[in-house]
Amino acid sequence: MKILVCISNVPDTTSKINFVEENTLFDKNGVQFVINPNDEFGLTRAIWFQQKQQAEVTVITVGDASCEPTLRKCLAIGANRAFRVDLQPSDGFEVAQQLSAHCKEENYNLIIAGRESIDYNGAMVPGMLSALLGCNFVTNCMALEIMGSTAKVSREIDGGIETVSCELPLVIGAQKGLVEEKDLIIPNMRGIMQARQKSLSVLAPIESDAKSSISKYEKPAPKGAVKLVEPDQIDQLINLLHNEAKVI
Amino acid sequence: MGILIYTESENGKFKKSAYELASYGRAIADQLGIELIAVSFNNEDAAPLGRYGVDQVIQINDPSLESFTAQQYALNLATIAQTKQIKLIVLSSSANAKYIAPLLAVSLSAGYASNVVGLPESLEPLTVKRSCFTNKAFNTCMLDNKINIIGLSNNSYGSFENSKELNVSQASAVIAETTIKVEQVEKSSGEVSIADADIVVSGGRGLKGPEHWHLIEDLATTLGAATACSKPVSDMGWRPHSEHVGQTGKPVASNLYIAIGVSGAIQHLAGINSSKVKVVINNDPEAPFFKAADYGVIGDAFEVVPELIEKLKVFKSS
Numbered sequence: 001m002k003i004l005v006c007i008s009n010v011p012d013t014t015s016k017i018n019f020v021e022e023n024t025l026f027d028k029n030g031v032q033f034v035i036n037p038n039d040e041f042g043l044t045r046a047i048w049f050q051q052k053q054q055a056e057v058t059v060i061t062v063g064d065a066s067c068e069p070t071l072r073k074c075l076a077i078g079a080n081r082a083f084r085v086d087l088q089p090s091d092g093f094e095v096a097q098q099l100s101a102h103c104k105e106e107n108y109n110l111i112i113a114g115r116e117s118i119d120y121n122g123a124m125v126p127g128m129l130s131a132l133l134g135c136n137f138v139t140n141c142m143a144l145e146i147m148g149s150t151a152k153v154s155r156e157i158d159g160g161i162e163t164v165s166c167e168l169p170l171v172i173g174a175q176k177g178l179v180e181e182k183d184l185i186i187p188n189m190r191g192i193m194q195a196r197q198k199s200l201s202v203l204a205p206i207e208s209d210a211k212s213s214i215s216k217y218e219k220p221a222p223k224g225a226v227k228l229v230e231p232d233q234i235d236q237l238i239n240l241l242h243n244e245a246k247v248i
Numbered sequence: 249m250g251i252l253i254y255t256e257s258e259n260g261k262f263k264k265s266a267y268e269l270a271s272y273g274r275a276i277a278d279q280l281g282i283e284l285i286a287v288s289f290n291n292e293d294a295a296p297l298g299r300y301g302v303d304q305v306i307q308i309n310d311p312s313l314e315s316f317t318a319q320q321y322a323l324n325l326a327t328i329a330q331t332k333q334i335k336l337i338v339l340s341s342s343a344n345a346k347y348i349a350p351l352l353a354v355s356l357s358a359g360y361a362s363n364v365v366g367l368p369e370s371l372e373p374l375t376v377k378r379s380c381f382t383n384k385a386f387n388t389c390m391l392d393n394k395i396n397i398i399g400l401s402n403n404s405y406g407s408f409e410n411s412k413e414l415n416v417s418q419a420s421a422v423i424a425e426t427t428i429k430v431e432q433v434e435k436s437s438g439e440v441s442i443a444d445a446d447i448v449v450s451g452g453r454g455l456k457g458p459e460h461w462h463l464i465e466d467l468a469t470t471l472g473a474a475t476a477c478s479k480p481v482s483d484m485g486w487r488p489h490s491e492h493v494g495q496t497g498k499p500v501a502s503n504l505y506i507a508i509g510v511s512g513a514i515q516h517l518a519g520i521n522s523s524k525v526k527v528v529i530n531n532d533p534e535a536p537f538f539k540a541a542d543y544g545v546i547g548d549a550f551e552v553v554p555e556l557i558e559k560l561k562v563f564k565s566s
Binding site: 011013014016017019037038092093096118119120121122123124125126127128130131132136137138139140142152156157158159160161162163164165166167176177181211212213214215216217218219220223224226227228229230231234235237238240241242245247248 | 316318319342343344346347349350351353354355358359360361362363375379380381382383384385386387388389390391393399426427428429430431432433434435436439440441442443444446447471483489490492495496497503504513514515518521524525527528538539540541542543544545546547548551552555556559560563
């Protein structure tokens with residue numbers, strides 16, 4: 001089985017978000033970049049298939065050379081090889097087009113991408129990639145088994161879980177629950193040393209066109225001070241929620 | 249020419265988001281002077297949509313679309329969008345809508361912006377504000393395409409009654425061959441889901457253990473609210489992952505969010521930032537949540553919450 005895991009290089013979850021150049025650019029200054037958490041759940045599951053079902057795991061990202069440490073980390077976690085498409089993409093559609101060009105050459109059985117990245121939260125790439133490739137797609141995936149050419153997937157829906165089965169090739173949108181948090185792999189020294197020898201190839205981008213562009217960023221308006229209610233004055237809290245906030 | 253909205257139903261009744269999409273679509277349709285068309289699946293009663301400003305409802309009632317499959321629903325929406333020469337499609341931010349949108353975008357060569365938080369800043373070219381960095385920021389996004397799709401952030405616009413003369417028609421379902429089969433759907437019955445809830449009550453490590461969760465559940469029941477939890481709580485297995493709200497969990501966009509014993513780590517606050525009113529109950533006055541909340545009680549949850557439940561029952565019955 002050939003598995004591709006699509007990786008997004010994102011600011012760490014604890015990052016303070018700031019913008020520069022008159023709010024047109026994300027300020028990378030002092031920001032630690034990591035594997036997008038949803039992608040990491042997917043990668044961890046892919047490594048499980050590598051260990052238990054002899055899958056070959058490839059990782060890919062679309063971005064400039066600054067993404068390479070994140071790809072090296074994926075290799076240290078256990079991926080067999082890595083690709084970087086050398087393009088600073090404008091939107092998720094452009095990413096999906098670049099990924100689809102690579103996928104058409106490689107015939108992966110299973111393609112995993114996080115259901116959304118924690119930076120742009122577009123939730124576009126896995127679905128668009130599946131549509132461009134004309135293959136099956138299941139998102140919000142929180143359990144995945146592969147038997148022969150058939151996949152069984154649990155998908156989180158609003159207020160429940162749905163189980164679906166389908167044939168490979170398949171694109172899934174990974175999320176929390178796909179693997180347990182404790183099963184996430186922290187690279188050891190051996191993995192890090194091996195990763196240096198593994199193949200990380202840079203691919204030239206195909207011609208692609210974005211369908212959206214970002215003109216500016218802004219941060220939420222600063223919040224007013226909290227109104228404190230004494231613990232023995234709970235009636236006052238109910239009064240505020242009813243009469244002032246009008247939410248109960 | 250028109251604007252198309254995909255209205256979702258549950259058990260044959262429209263979800264709250266359907267009325268929000270209708271109100272939102274109405275406002276844009278009025279600006280452009282074009283028709284607002286809604287598509288519903290397996291919902292016999294279209295009338296409520298007319299009360300929220302829809303001009304035309306196209307019903308697709310077909311037993312083979314009984315269980316949701318994104319591919320089939322996207323195909324049906326795309327077919328209608330093409331025959332009706334739609335230039336803008338508006339979807340909600342439900343799990344299903346977010347599943348459909350990218351498929352629909354590719355099949356129509358449309359632009360797509362998710363998590364949009366209000367009416368467009370401009371219609372020509374379409375320019376919208378959307379949340380990004382998991383609610384830590386917003387970006388202004390321009391979509392200059394013949395067809396565009398907006399994913400409206402739930403509870404970001406509201407619903408407004410605006411009665412229209414409603415034209416209802418039926419369309420036959422278009423069914424594509426697919427190997428995707430829905431085997432089983434498990435819904436937590438009778439409970440409000442976090443995505444659909446007006447009020448969410450959330451518990452953190454301050455509750456000291458899963459055996460104290462009756463406090464959260466009782467308060468939620470009293471308010472008709474959904475229950476949620478912080479990341480450490482779901483990581484320790486006190487509560488299921490499906491209740492984890494925050495940056496890597498579920499986003500919350502309720503009217504009221506009550507956090508009990510949640511310190512308010514930056515990742516948690518990011519996930520709940522879209523909630524309109526936030527209340528924190530915590531015995532640590534230094535908890536970061538107090539900086540993000542509208543109302544706060546510095547006190548012991550084990551004393552404050554039972555008191556709050558009692559007082560709310562009195563309030564509800566009066």
